[in-house]
Structures are given as structure tokens and as C-alpha cells.
Amino acid sequence: MAPGSSIYIVHSSPIIAHAIEGFLRDAGRSVNHCGYSWIQFVSKWDFSAAVVVVDAYLDDHVPLSLKVRALYDVGSSAIVVGEVDERLRRRAELEGCQLWLTPDADAAEITERICAVVDNARTPRPEIDSPAPRFTDRELQIMAAYTSRRAPTAKALARSLGISIDTTRSHLRAGRRKYENAGVDVGSRQRLQQALIDDGYMVDVDRWSALARW
Structure with a gap:
């Protein structure tokens, strides 16, 4: 740069x-x-x-x-x-x-x-040598929002993003399927949330509170 x-x-x-x-x-x-x-x-x-x-x-x-x-x-x-x-x-x-x-x-x-x-020149992304799933932007956004502390329904989430509920559910299913294919149990909202926290995609609710950010 x-x-x-x-x-x-x-x-x-x-x-x-x-x-x-x-x-x-x-x-x-x-x-x-x-x-x-x-x-x-x-x-x-x-x-x-x-x-x-x-x-x-x-x-x-x-x-x-x-x-x-x-x-x-x-x-x-x-x-x-x-x-x-x-x-x-x-x-x-x-x-x-x-x-x-x-x-x-x-x-x-x-x-x-x-x-x-x-x-200085931008450092390239590191090579990922891992079986961890790779999510699309929309899958990640929807899964993170769906499992956030606000806990919106799929219908409310679709409305806030300006997309159909079918599209919302499709992205949510696709993201969950990727986790399941990697051997991660995301059968409940809580388990999906924990998987996203463990992988660094989301912030733990207790951490938000500890940092007094909300």
C-alpha cells in the first residue's frame, strides 16, 4: 500500500x-x-x-x-x-x-x-491448512445475527436484512450443514452460537458484559 x-x-x-x-x-x-x-x-x-x-x-x-x-x-x-x-x-x-x-x-x-x-505492502492472508468450514459472507452474517444476544426469529432477521425468509433459512441451513460436515454439533441455536464463538466469529456474551460494551 x-x-x-x-x-x-x-x-x-x-x-x-x-x-x-x-x-x-x-x-x-x-x-x-x-x-x-x-x-x-x-x-x-x-x-x-x-x-x-x-x-x-x-x-x-x-x-x-x-x-x-x-x-x-x-x-x-x-x-x-x-x-x-x-x-x-x-x-x-x-x-x-x-x-x-x-x-x-x-x-x-x-x-x-x-x-x-x-x-508498507499489505501482508497476504495466511494459508489455512484446516478442515474448518469456510462460510460465505451471507451465511456468516445470518448465523451470527441469528445467534446474537438479540436472538431474532428467522422472520425478523429476514425483514431487517431486506431478504425473504426462505433465503434467510437457506443460508442458515447451508452454514449449519458446513459445520455438521466438519463434525461440529450445531443442532440448537446455543450450540451454533458456541461454535461461532469458538471459531472467533462472534464475541462471547459474558465478554461483552465484562468489557461494559452494552
Whole structure:
């Protein structure tokens, strides 16, 4: 990624978002957008290659791994900020995360490490040598939403995503089938949720509470 690439910041805490923005501006870097939700970011982003600093624990309809995957697939580089959950971090790395920063890092370290991602070539995704299932974007989004703490029905989920209930159920069945083919029991909503947590696709409910994120 060439020097001068666009930089976006997406964090649910305005304090953290603008602190990072300030560090980068003090280092002579221009920040294209500083926002507080994924939807807000997407509305401002022109889908060109960029470096995107994203909150690991944005509480929305798009799992972190899917955010990182989407950014990588269009040539962008994701930098994740948040307390480390090893399962979440490993999955983010497999999807193409370039850097994970913890909130306790000092200003100089945050600035130096973000600038290094901006100025250097993007690191390729690691090779996956595992029988673990590979989900499509839609399968992952629907399974994560379906097993979230909000626990929507398939009908409510379909309505919120603007798709038919048959399509919703089809993606849910396909995702479950992939787990079952890999020998993972996902016969109940709770077991599907646990499988997604174990694989780093979702955040454990207790962790959300411990981090006081909702």
C-alpha cells in the first residue's frame, strides 16, 4: 500500500476515535473520516483501497471477521483496536487483519504502527491448512445475527436484512450443514452460537458484559 493511502477510523467511542485521529494528524497524516459505526463508515467510504482502523467490539449486524474480510477483498487494510480475545484475533488474522492494537498502547506506538501499515505492502492472508468450514459472507452474517444476544426469529432477521425468509433459512441451513460436515454439533441455536464463538466469529456474551460494551 503506497504512502499517503486513505485512512479511516471507525470506533464506537468518540474519545478513542478522535484521540487516534489526533495522533495521526500530529504525525502529518490526513484522516479521511472519523466515525462511530460501521454503517456510518460505509456511507462515507468510496470503496477504494484504504487503511481502516476499526473497533474490535462494534455492536452491530456485521461480525468483526466479516468486516476484515470485506476490507481485504477490496484491497484495503484493516487495523483492529480492542482488548485481545485470542479467538477473535486469530479469526481476524485469517481474514486479513494487518494489525491488532490494544487500547493501552501509548500515542507514539499507536501512531508508529498505524503509519507502518499505511506505508508498507499489505501482508497476504495466511494459508489455512484446516478442515474448518469456510462460510460465505451471507451465511456468516445470518448465523451470527441469528445467534446474537438479540436472538431474532428467522422472520425478523429476514425483514431487517431486506431478504425473504426462505433465503434467510437457506443460508442458515447451508452454514449449519458446513459445520455438521466438519463434525461440529450445531443442532440448537446455543450450540451454533458456541461454535461461532469458538471459531472467533462472534464475541462471547459474558465478554461483552465484562468489557461494559452494552
